[in-house]
Amino acid sequence: MLKDARRIVVKVGSSLVTNEGKGVDAEAIGNWCRQLAALAGEGREVVMVSSGAIAEGMKRLGWATRPKELHELQAAAAVGQMGLAQMYETKLREQGMGSAQVLLTHADLADRERYLNARSTLLTLLQHRVLPVINENDTVVNDEIKFGDNDTLGALVANLVEADALVILTDQKGLYSADPRKDPSARFIHDAVAGTPELEVMAGGAGSSLGRGGMITKILAAKRAAVSGAGTVIAWGREPDVLLRLARGEAIGTALRASTPKLAARKLWMVGHLQLRGAVSVDAGAAAKVQGEGKSLLPIGVTEVQGEFHRGDVIAVRDPQGREIARGLTNYSSAEARLIARKASGEFEKVLGYAAEPELIHRDNLVLA
Ligand SMILES: Nc1ncnc2c1ncn2[C@@H]1O[C@H](COP(=O)(O)OP(=O)(O)O)[C@@H](O)[C@H]1O
Numbered sequence: 294m295l296k297d298a299r300r301i302v303v304k305v306g307s308s309l310v311t312n313e314g315k316g317v318d319a320e321a322i323g324n325w326c327r328q329l330a331a332l333a334g335e336g337r338e339v340v341m342v343s344s345g346a347i348a349e350g351m352k353r354l355g356w357a358t359r360p361k362e363l364h365e366l367q368a369a370a371a372v373g374q375m376g377l378a379q380m381y382e383t384k385l386r387e388q389g390m391g392s393a394q395v396l397l398t399h400a401d402l403a404d405r406e407r408y409l410n411a412r413s414t415l416l417t418l419l420q421h422r423v424l425p426v427i428n429e430n431d432t433v434v435n436d437e438i439k440f441g442d443n444d445t446l447g448a449l450v451a452n453l454v455e456a457d458a459l460v461i462l463t464d465q466k467g468l469y470s471a472d473p474r475k476d477p478s479a480r481f482i483h484d485a486v487a488g489t490p491e492l493e494v495m496a497g498g499a500g501s502s503l504g505r506g507g508m509i510t511k512i513l514a515a516k517r518a519a520v521s522g523a524g525t526v527i528a529w530g531r532e533p534d535v536l537l538r539l540a541r542g543e544a545i546g547t548a549l550r551a552s553t554p555k556l557a558a559r560k561l562w563m564v565g566h567l568q569l570r571g572a573v574s575v576d577a578g579a580a581a582k583v584q585g586e587g588k589s590l591l592p593i594g595v596t597e598v599q600g601e602f603h604r605g606d607v608i609a610v611r612d613p614q615g616r617e618i619a620r621g622l623t624n625y626s627s628a629e630a631r632l633i634a635r636k637a638s639g640e641f642e643k644v645l646g647y648a649a650e651p652e653l654i655h656r657d658n659l660v661l662a
């Protein structure tokens with residue numbers, strides 16, 4: 294599944310990152326960073342989603358037992374995140390790779406404008422060959438702390454950057470037909486289609502997930518990642534060279550395939566989740582670029598802006614005959630679009646007071662009618 298994957302999100306859980314709570318595991322993180330740098334060297338784009346802030350924070354604060362109060366856990370996460378960031382930055386620098394810390398919440402990704410901002414920041418980091426290291430912003434939310442699960446965040450990030458694959462590294466070799474800690478006769482699942490209901494039963498059912506992540510959150514994360522067409526691999530984080538071997542096409546862990554191809558998945562997502570807020574009319578040249586060549590829509594080709602919309606809204610694109618040729622997520626509000634319509638990107642700063650994206654709708658955010 295990873296052989297042809299160009300953009301990969303790797304998620305590692307708290308127990309792996311902190312060696313069962315003993316503190317940030319320099320060797321393990323060093324190992325993953327070495328592999329991530331090698332993958333980046335092959336021209337792949339990699340994003341890390343790492344848990345472990347609370348476990349490391351508790352160690353730094355000298356707390357032997359996990360507090361029950363959420364605000365104490367949040368404080369521990371703020372302390373521990375420093376240690377995580379420090380370790381990733383050190384280990385990636387040793388590999389000659391830049392790193393960046395990104396703290397996100399589910400609410401950020403549900404909000405259209407923040408979604409677009411997070412997306413363009415992450416894609417810009419990838420373009421600069423910088424590896425984003427992401428965690429939940431535990432100071433402002435506590436969903437993942439309550440549920441002990443960063444797997445969902447991994448899937449949301451895979452949706453956000455439209456990853457080809459999500460790799461969830463954990464303390465088991467993959468998914469078994471039942472929890473192998475409780476049932477030694479449990480059968481290993483090599484391959485399945487993400488979203489198959491039986492997988493949820495094997496992973497313990499949704500009801501048992503409260504309080505701990507466990508396998509169910511990974512199965513649900515795979516289902517969510519599949520919505521944007523990403524396949525998921527669940528594998529043991531300490532398997533030697535696990536990421537490099539997966540990338541070579543070796544069958545390690547449990548592969549959960551996405552049943553919908555990536556492009557079709559994205560179209561469904563855009564059409565199904567977002568309402569139309571406005572429209573722009575474009576000249577024949579822009580219509581040909583968008584419709585015929587699959588190019589981004591630039592403001593210079595826009596002749597008229599209809600309706601009131603915000604950055605991140607879905608708007609329609611109409612050709613000079615008034616026919617809808619495409620829909621997409623706009624980088625500019627209607628007010629801004631009116632100011633930069635018919636203008637080249639070099640003039641945006643003068644008109645708007647700041648320089649932003651050259652496209653009104655980037656081709657990755659555009660669905661042809
Ligand atoms: N069907 C299953 N297959 C494998 N592991 C399972 C299954 N059901 C429950 N588990 C449990 O899920 C655990 C992994 O989840 P968790 O501890 O939350 O990991 P992480 O910290 O990596 O997110 C395993 O150690 C295992 O005990």
Ligand SMILES: N[C@@H](CCC(=O)OP(=O)(O)O)C(=O)O
Nearest residue numbers: 306307344345346347442443
């Ligand atoms: N975001 C928090 C907690 C997330 C969490 O427990 O996730 P995981 O260990 O991946 O199931 C942290 O970094 O400690």
